[in-house]
Ligand SMILES: Cc1ncc(C[n+]2csc(CCOP(=O)(O)OP(=O)(O)O)c2C)c(N)n1
């Protein structure tokens with residue numbers, strides 16, 4: 001791949017329009033999974049080949065929205081995730097566009113082999129929606145908090161991996177996934193989180209999104225936790241630091257050009273995700289930087305530990321994925337940048 | 343541990359149900375139907391059937407209780423606390439940050455928890471592993487596994503059933519909470535399981551079918567299982583989901599919903615009235 005890093009002004013990467021109330025306590029909050037439900041209904045209306053499957057989790061994944069409107073195209077598989085993925089593959093190999101709806105811990109967690117061979121190896125046109133990702137799942141505890149799904153999906157050939165940042169983007173991602181021929185995994189979350197993009201914010205799979213321009217440090221992340229990066233950037237802005245925030249929503253195929261350009265522009269990077277730091281979205285960024293433009297990197301995410309029960313906000317705080325964690329990672333990486341130690 | 347009589351166990355089950363309601367109210371999330379429906383089973387096991395020592399949770403000779411359907415753990419926690427594994431005051435920490443009472447059980451957190459569960463299907467296989475190990479070591483303790491009907495949608499469960507039948511694991515007793523509900527509705531609508539008895543028999547299990555809310559039947563069935571030498575035993579325990587709280591009974595919507603303040607008060611009132619009735623019946 002040819003990387004253009006000479007364009008430091010980012011003419012190729014326009015600032016994405018964002019909600020005006022970022023940082024305000026009353027910013028609208030909606031669970032990302034709601035966007036999935038809305039997308040399914042819209043897709044169902046437009047495309048008669050769209051079918052939806054679930055494994056006894058129709059309400060909480062929002063697949064129920066589709067089931068109400070299109071009962072004949074909705075399949076309840078029961079608590080049987082391996083069968084769920086296999087049936088979806090068969091439907092796809094017969095021309096349907098199945099959306100597999102379950103919790104990410106079980107799908108692609110339990111049915112990873114079926115995802116690998118029946119879906120990815122066979123290039124079956126299956127869309128896999130992983131709900132309840134991150135520690136923000138909350139009181140259900142570690143067993144239900146998917147923190148490994150990006151790692152186990154981005155390693156699979158033929159699979160596109162997308163992590164939308166709010167409910168609007170989840171809707172856009174599900175619709176965009178349907179337009180791609182081939183398997184797509186996208187993840188979302190349980191808890192209501194700020195809607196910081198707008199209906200006008202463009203979304204294209206494989207094209208990273210500049211949420212805020214800056215020159216001192218680049219935060220490159222994905223998912224609802226990006227909001228914490230925006231808050232950190234606002235706060236540090238008052239101290240005179242200029243923080244760039246890149247929404248690197250497509251983990252695979254990643255927009256390496258944008259990632260490298262941000263690193264080159266800022267000379268220091270903080271990665272951010274609600275996922276294990278090893279193998280996840282941050283690792284993907286590090287791989288690209290190691291190849292094309294090494295700079296000091298600090299990684300914000302789960303540091304090789306399981307989650308636990310608690311309220312979502314408490315857990316984000318405890319496991320270091322909130323605003324304060326982003327700020328301290330920024331300060332740390334800036335010290336390293338100053339020392340010229342990458 | 344001192345073993346309770348049947349009438350004492352009925353009262354104990356009532357205590358456990360009250361604990362469950364109080365815990366769920368305090369937690370603000372969690373599962374109501376399964377824990378209430380299986381309270382009689384847990385009372386019978388922890389206060390009569392199981393050979394165990396709460397003061398010595400790692401005693402090698404103990405019977406193992408493997409909870410496979412981890413989401414009903416409030417009833418397990420209540421039974422453990424009431425038997426003395428940890429203080430009953432700790433029940434109120436369910437699902438809160440820093441608690442040992444995780445939303446789904448973690449074996450490393452709390453004494454008396456044999457296995458981590460939550461993702462359905464896994465406990466059944468682990469129970470088989472424990473039964474195999476007991477055989478290898480010529481140990482006499484038994485393995486009890488609590489599974490649920492919705493969990494029987496999982497392929498892993500049927501793989502496990504096949505293996506246990508093949509290996510004649512007579513030291514394994516599985517109690518199946520047959521309450522006919524799961525998340526998306528009634529089991530026979532979501533994924534029909536019947537005829538369950540025939541299926542287990544075809545897989546070479548000894549099958550017992552009981553009223554899972556009847557203490558006598560639970561104890562008798564666990565006793566009979568010990569006398570079967572050629573096969574593992576499945577006790578299909580027909581229970582009422584939400585048992586003891588009228589407005590929760592039989593309704594799948596209470597699978598994963600906790601009571602609010604007003605509902606908890608009504609539930610506790612009902613349970614206390616019931617306790618009085620059980621008491622006067624035995625006096
Ligand atoms: C592998 C897996 N898939 C899905 C779930 C989500 N889930 C939790 S409980 C449940 C329903 C199980 O039915 P049952 O145990 O019979 O429920 P109950 O009778 O307690 O209401 C489901 C699908 C899970 N815990 N594990």
Ligand SMILES: [Mg+2]
Nearest residue numbers: 491492521523
């Ligand atoms: Mg059930």
